[in-house]
Amino acid sequence: MRRILAILLENEAGSLSRIVGLFSQRAFNIESLTVAPTEDQSLSRITIVTRGDDKVLEQIVKQVNKLIDVIKITDLTERSHVERELILIKVLAMNDKSRTEVKRITDIFRGSIIDIGKQVYTIQLTGDAQKINAFVNTLANETEIIEVVRSGCVGIARGEKALRV
Amino acid sequence: MTTKIFTGAQMVVKALAALEVKYIFGYPGGTVLDIYDALFQQTDVEHILVRHEQAATHMADGFARSTGEVGVVLATSGPGATNCITGIATAYMDSIPMVVLSGQVPSTLIGDDAFQETDIIGCSRPIVKHSFNCRVVEEIPNIIAKAFYIASTGRPGPVVIELPKDLLMPTSTGEFHIEIDVKMRSYNPNIKGHHKQIKKAVSAISDAKKLVVYAGGGVIIANASALLTELVEKLDAPITNTLMGLGGISGTHKNFIGMLGMHGSLEANRSMANADVILALGARFDDRVTNNVKKFCPDATIIHVDIDPTSISKTINAHIPVVGLVDVVLQQLLDELTATNFEPNKEERADWWQQINKWREVNSISYVQEGDQIKPQRVIEAMYKITKGEAYVCSDVGQHQMFAAQYYPFAKPRQWINSGGLGTMGFGLPAAMGVKLAFPESHVICITGDGSIQMNIQELSTCLQYNLSVVIISLNNRSLGMVRQWQDMVYGGRHSSSYMESLPDFVKLAESYGHVGMQINHLDELEDKLTEAFNIKNRLVFVDVLVDEKEHVYPMQIRLGAIDEMWIKKGVKS
Numbered sequence: 181m182r183r184i185l186a187i188l189l190e191n192e193a194g195s196l197s198r199i200v201g202l203f204s205q206r207a208f209n210i211e212s213l214t215v216a217p218t219e220d221q222s223l224s225r226i227t228i229v230t231r232g233d234d235k236v237l238e239q240i241v242k243q244v245n246k247l248i249d250v251i252k253i254t255d256l257t258e259r260s261h262v263e264r265e266l267i268l269i270k271v272l273a274m275n276d277k278s279r280t281e282v283k284r285i286t287d288i289f290r291g292s293i294i295d296i297g298k299q300v301y302t303i304q305l306t307g308d309a310q311k312i313n314a315f316v317n318t319l320a321n322e323t324e325i326i327e328v329v330r331s332g333c334v335g336i337a338r339g340e341k342a343l344r345v
Numbered sequence: 346m347t348t349k350i351f352t353g354a355q356m357v358v359k360a361l362a363a364l365e366v367k368y369i370f371g372y373p374g375g376t377v378l379d380i381y382d383a384l385f386q387q388t389d390v391e392h393i394l395v396r397h398e399q400a401a402t403h404m405a406d407g408f409a410r411s412t413g414e415v416g417v418v419l420a421t422s423g424p425g426a427t428n429c430i431t432g433i434a435t436a437y438m439d440s441i442p443m444v445v446l447s448g449q450v451p452s453t454l455i456g457d458d459a460f461q462e463t464d465i466i467g468c469s470r471p472i473v474k475h476s477f478n479c480r481v482v483e484e485i486p487n488i489i490a491k492a493f494y495i496a497s498t499g500r501p502g503p504v505v506i507e508l509p510k511d512l513l514m515p516t517s518t519g520e521f522h523i524e525i526d527v528k529m530r531s532y533n534p535n536i537k538g539h540h541k542q543i544k545k546a547v548s549a550i551s552d553a554k555k556l557v558v559y560a561g562g563g564v565i566i567a568n569a570s571a572l573l574t575e576l577v578e579k580l581d582a583p584i585t586n587t588l589m590g591l592g593g594i595s596g597t598h599k600n601f602i603g604m605l606g607m608h609g610s611l612e613a614n615r616s617m618a619n620a621d622v623i624l625a626l627g628a629r630f631d632d633r634v635t636n637n638v639k640k641f642c643p644d645a646t647i648i649h650v651d652i653d654p655t656s657i658s659k660t661i662n663a664h665i666p667v668v669g670l671v672d673v674v675l676q677q678l679l680d681e682l683t684a685t686n687f688e689p690n691k692e693e694r695a696d697w698w699q700q701i702n703k704w705r706e707v708n709s710i711s712y713v714q715e716g717d718q719i720k721p722q723r724v725i726e727a728m729y730k731i732t733k734g735e736a737y738v739c740s741d742v743g744q745h746q747m748f749a750a751q752y753y754p755f756a757k758p759r760q761w762i763n764s765g766g767l768g769t770m771g772f773g774l775p776a777a778m779g780v781k782l783a784f785p786e787s788h789v790i791c792i793t794g795d796g797s798i799q800m801n802i803q804e805l806s807t808c809l810q811y812n813l814s815v816v817i818i819s820l821n822n823r824s825l826g827m828v829r830q831w832q833d834m835v836y837g838g839r840h841s842s843s844y845m846e847s848l849p850d851f852v853k854l855a856e857s858y859g860h861v862g863m864q865i866n867h868l869d870e871l872e873d874k875l876t877e878a879f880n881i882k883n884r885l886v887f888v889d890v891l892v893d894e895k896e897h898v899y900p901m902q903i904r905l906g907a908i909d910e911m912w913i914k915k916g917v918k919s
């Protein structure tokens with residue numbers, strides 16, 4: 181099962197490598213990982229998308245929690261939550277027909293064209309993984325994809341619930 | 346709190362003194378010479394010069410295991426630091442409090458592949474509880490204080506600190522501040538068992554007809570032996586110890602049914618297999634205990650008490666998990682049992698004990714003295730008799746280790762010192778040295794084999810320098826016995842690389858290092874000569890005992906079987 185884990189930890193040298201090391205050492209899977217400091221510069225927040233059954237997930241959560249510089253970890257997928265990912269995608273837009281079609285698809289998905297080259301469009305889109313995958317597939321049917329970069333998933337719980345110190 | 350200007354190197358030593366460190370085990374080199382210079386100019390902390398950094402880690406480890414204090418190691422960058430890896434891993438697997446101070450090349454050179462640069466933080470990351478880089482000189486004392494706090498609290502473990510040379514040198518100075526009382530927002534190790542879980546545990550214990558207490562190294566670490574003994578007596582339950590837990594209850598206590606696991610007693614493993622409730626205390630259901638997890642104790646309700654939540658339900662699912670310090674939880678359990686007026690059901694207990702005593706009658710921990718070759722088990726029995734069961738026994742790894750665990754009933758915790766989790770050959774001698782340093786008046790034995798002793802034999806030189814009069818008893822079977830046993834049992838008797846056909850003369854070797862060497866090769870002289878060895882005061886005695894090389898360790902779990910499926914002796918199944 182796909183899980184989104186949110187981790188709050190000390191923003192210190194080596195703390196990210198401990199998380200990454202733990203996942204590889206214990207053969208846990210990482211689908212995506214994003215990290216950045218929070219509004220409090222002494223803290224980092226990591227979002228990891230992983231897969232595993234309940235037993236594996238229980239171990240992942242416990243093992244991460246055991247790391248000395250981890251303050252909190254939560255499985256966002258346990259409750260209602262919002263997830264977002266940013267994608268930047270460069271596609272071939274050679275002629276009028278493909279330009280119109282790329283523009284139309286981008287509009288439908290509420291993306292935006294942020295750069296135009298002689299023969300390429302660069303598009304930005306945010307959404308959950310499902311929406312982004314659908315967008316990429318739709319574009320791929322229409323034109324040639326030249327480059328894709330995805331930010332990896334970030335997530336937050338809905339409502340009052342918050343992950344903070 | 347005092348304030349004055351010091352160099353980084355002085356701060357290291359001052360911090361250790363502030364933390365009441367008596368000994369530090371190490372070996373000098375380029376990046377730590379400033380620390381050595383600072384050590385030279387004070388008397389609070391004594392440095393013990395080993396002959397190999399691996400031995401420094403094991404010595405610190407033996408010191409820590411026997412005293413409960415943090416063991417401290419000092420090594421130079423590069424090869425000095427990498428030589429510590431095996432010792433760090435050994436301490437990690439057995440949850441031993443240790444702080445390793447490693448030199449590092451100057452900050453400006455880090456990342457340049459400078460002379461003797463290794464990323465020791467990276468190398469050690471999977472085998473430490475935590476690690477620190479120092480980047481500012483004023484941070485050094487508090488980083489050391491934090492390292493001690495982390496190493497010694499919760500589930501203890503090794504902590505590595507990397508000290509770049511430029512922070513240590515006379516050009517790098519600062520004010521000295523140290524907060525001994527450490528508080529960290531991300532680490533809170535003092536955990537009490539959840540009261541609901543305690544109630545559930547006591548209710549399961551009260552309903553149990555076939556209760557077994559399964560206690561591990563956590564009991565030793567938590568100094569919880571007295572409480573454990575009280576609980577066992579109150580419950581009138583059988584108790585088994587893991588290899589790491591031996592001494593947690595006296596080996597001669599009437600409720601003690603022996604060690605469990607691969608070379609455990611039949612009655613211990615059988616009791617586990619037939620239990621309806623298992624109370625696991627500071628033990629981690631290691632694969633050397635469980636045998637095939639799919640066949641593990643199918644009928645048992647498992648109560649698992651451990652300070653480390655990751656140990657719970659990792660290999661075996663716990664029905665009643667209790668996260669907490671073992672000593673604290675034991676007290677909670679005792680209080681709850683008292684509050685509920687617990688009394689064991691006399692008839693049910695009698696039935697259960699009757700059953701267990703049947704299994705005991707098999708006498709699975711036994712050997713037959715045929716011929717006149719010395720049996721290794723006999724040596725341990727003699728050792729037990731001569732030392733009245735009061736010696737510290739520090740073991741290497743192999744058959745001799747299992748014989749010692751089986752035939753020397755330990756009366757007290759911290760008396761049995763061995764590398765259980767990692768199984769590190771070469772651990773025994775330096776660990777015994779660390780123990781001897783802590784307890785110079787006690788008998789400290791290093792029980793070893795002809796293979797293991799050669800993995801840190803150079804430390805005989807350190808023993809002479811510091812007059813560490815350990816008694817080394819080597820069960821010399823002219824082979825890597827444990828490997829040979831597996832080859833006999835699993836690999837059709839093909840002894841691939843398990844002989845030691847070029848053994849040194851251990852008596853002369855001991856003598857050349859300035860010690861007393863002794864060989865025993867007749868059964869009828871065993872006790873007298875061993876007694877003589879223990880009577881020699883203030884000298885290290887190396888006793889080379891030629892034992893029957895064909896002897897196997899029995900009983901032994903049958904691979905992939907249930908916990909109690911065992912070879913009782915050659916060709917005889919349980």
Ligand SMILES: Cc1ncc(C[n+]2csc(CCOP(=O)(O)OP(=O)(O)O)c2C)c(N)n1
Binds near residue numbers: 744746798820826
């Ligand atoms: C550093 C290390 N290398 C290899 C092993 C694998 N091993 C386990 S026991 C053993 C043989 C030990 O021989 P010896 O010390 O003579 O003890 P014996 O079994 O003969 O009593 C070996 C090679 C190990 N445990 N540790």
Ligand SMILES: [Mg+2]
Binds near residue numbers: 795796823826
């Ligand atoms: Mg041997």
